[in-house]
Amino acid sequence: xxxxxxxxxxxxxxxxxxxxxxxxxxxxxxxxxxxxxxxxxxxxxxxxxxxxxxxxxxxxxxxxxxxxxxxxxxxxxxxxxxxxxxxxxxxxxxxxxxxxxxxxxxxxxxxxxxxxxxxxxxxxxxxxxxxxxxxxxxxxxxxxxxxxxxxxxxxxxxxxxxxxxxxxxxxxxxxxxxxxxxxxxxxxxxxxxxxxxxxxxxxxxxxxxxxxxxxxxxxxxxxxxxxxxxxxxxxxxxxxxxxxxxxxxxxxxxxxxxxxxxxxxxxxxxxxxxxxxxxxxxxxxxxxxxxxxxxxxxxxxxxxxxxxxxxxxxxxxxxxxxxxxxxxxxxxxxxxxxxxxxxxxxxxxxxxxxxxxxxxxxxxxxxxxxxxxxxxxxxxxxxxxxxxxxxxx
Ligand SMILES: Cc1ncc(COP(=O)(O)O)c(C=O)c1O
Numbered sequence: 310x311x312x313x314x315x316x317x318x319x320x321x322x323x324x325x326x327x328x329x330x331x332x333x334x335x336x337x338x339x340x341x342x343x344x345x346x347x348x349x350x351x352x353x354x355x356x357x358x359x360x361x362x363x364x365x366x367x368x369x370x371x372x373x374x375x376x377x378x379x380x381x382x383x384x385x386x387x388x389x390x391x392x393x394x395x396x397x398x399x400x401x402x403x404x405x406x407x408x409x410x411x412x413x414x415x416x417x418x419x420x421x422x423x424x425x426x427x428x429x430x431x432x433x434x435x436x437x438x439x440x441x442x443x444x445x446x447x448x449x450x451x452x453x454x455x456x457x458x459x460x461x462x463x464x465x466x467x468x469x470x471x472x473x474x475x476x477x478x479x480x481x482x483x484x485x486x487x488x489x490x491x492x493x494x495x496x497x498x499x500x501x502x503x504x505x506x507x508x509x510x511x512x513x514x515x516x517x518x519x520x521x522x523x524x525x526x527x528x529x530x531x532x533x534x535x536x537x538x539x540x541x542x543x544x545x546x547x548x549x550x551x552x553x554x555x556x557x558x559x560x561x562x563x564x565x566x567x568x569x570x571x572x573x574x575x576x577x578x579x580x581x582x583x584x585x586x587x588x589x590x591x592x593x594x595x596x597x598x599x600x601x602x603x604x605x606x607x608x609x610x611x612x613x614x615x616x617x618x619x620x621x622x623x624x625x626x627x628x629x630x631x632x633x634x635x636x637x638x639x640x641x642x643x644x645x646x647x648x649x650x651x652x653x654x655x656x657x658x659x660x661x662x663x664x665x666x667x668x669x670x671x672x673x674x675x676x677x678x679x680x681x682x683x684x685x686x687x688x689x690x691x692x693x694x695x696x697x698x699x700x701x702x
Contacts, residue, residue, distance in 0.1 A: 321651045321687045325680030326467050326495060326628050326658075328517045328524060332581070336521060339580035343573050351572055352549035362572050369579040370562075376582055376590070377512065378503045379530050386565040387528045387575060391494040392418035393543070394513035394529035397565060398490050399423060399461070401541040402511075405430030407458040412436045412444040412473070413666045414466045417659045419492055423461070432456070438666050441619045442469030446477040450485070459488045464502070465495035468663040468674065469618035470601070470628030472500065479508035488535060494518060494527075498585045499593050499681075500626055510534050516574060519593070521581035521681070526574030529565070537564060544568070593681050597627035600679040600688050604629045607692030613699040617667045617674060630658075630667075630674035633699045638675045641698055645675075649694040653677055 322330050343365065349358035351366050370382035379385060388394040399422045403409055409426070411419060413435050427433050434452045438444045444462065460482045462473050475491065482489040490511040493502060497512075498519030504512060510532040516522035531537065538559070545557040546567035558564055585593065602622050608614045613634040619625055633641050642655035656673035657664055664670040677691065 323677045326678035333584045336580040340577045343576040372582045386562045390527040391513045391515035398511045408432040408456045411461040413438045413662045442471035461490045463492045465626040470625040483508040516578040522578035601627045603688040629677045
């Protein structure tokens with residue numbers, strides 16, 4: 310019902326890893342309601358509309374904490390997206406004396422801040438991944454040095470769909486007394502995450518992918534083992550709290566939330582998280598993995614098509630990268646869009662090392678990422694379209 314209202318069926322949108330679409334009707338309504346009825350400045354003025362805006366922030370921190378199993382909702386800090394959250398964690402924590410371990414699967418929103426930090430003296434080591442894109446947790450211990458502070462890991466690869474062995478990495482990291490930063494841009498909302506159980510210390514999420522919210526909102530969860538005296542904010546300024554002081558507040562979340570927030574975005578993410586919780590992450594995962602299974606099976610039977618990533622569905626999220634022999638990904642994606650109304654993402658998906666690992670550099674891949682509103686019938690149409698294109702290759 311929700312889907313039919315929004316989605317005419319003429320397009321097959323399978324680019325949910327870039328940004329999910331369509332959005333649930335409830336997300337659009339919550340954002341419109343906020344703009345119409347409560348668009349005041351939260352935490353500033355104290356009148357009823359300002360209190361209502363603050364309530365939205367408060368409720369969203371609660372809902373997100375519940376979804377990710379975070380004990381203290383004040384540890385959820387809003388940022389503009391996962392990129393800002395990752396920059397806050399990395400630049401706020403790492404000094405020129407520190408060593409950081411990361412993986413060959415990282416998105417540039419981890420890799421670029423790390424390379425910037427490296428230019429100022431920090432040391433970086435890369436944990437290798439298998440050819441299907443799974444970080445080799447057993448090699449992690451060997452990379453640890455005396456000055457290692459942090460392990461940064463992409464939870465779900467936006468190139469191969471491979472899921473990192475989080476609990477294994479969490480245990481090794483915790484046993485060594487290090488901090489673990491998880492990039493959950495591709496997993497929050499479609500794969501179960503337990504911040505406490507998986508021994509995560511920092512977790513970056515974005516609102517516009519599987520949390521089904523709008524673009525321009527995300528956040529960083531800051532765990533109890535992170536000393537916030539040592540985590541510098543990316544920006545400082547007005548917070549609505551401690552207005553008598555010229556110095557930045559030293560408490561959560563205000564220390565990291567300067568300036569009027571994107572409250573309309575938060576209203577959207579709140580409705581998105583409520584939608585996800587009502588459906589349940591498990592049933593969303595089941596649906597997306599069923600569609601992913603259909604795609605992989607269909608592509609594997611198609612001559613001239615190479616499928617990347619782990620063989621087992623259990624080791625994947627709903628992302629399938631392929632190449633057709635003899636055809637550049639951009640051409641395949643263009644044909645899919647223009648001739649069949651199938652919307653995919655071609656090329657390098659902001660993660661050059663991941664492409665090198667799977668042997669798809671520099672051309673990249675064609676990426677299909679089905680979401681909660683896609684159907685099995687659409688997957689069949691996609692396979693037929695890819696078959697037709699591959700026959701021309
Ligand atoms: C694994 C991963 N990390 C980080 C990001 C950055 O997310 P955002 O653009 O919302 O900041 C993305 C976006 O595609 C991603 O796939």
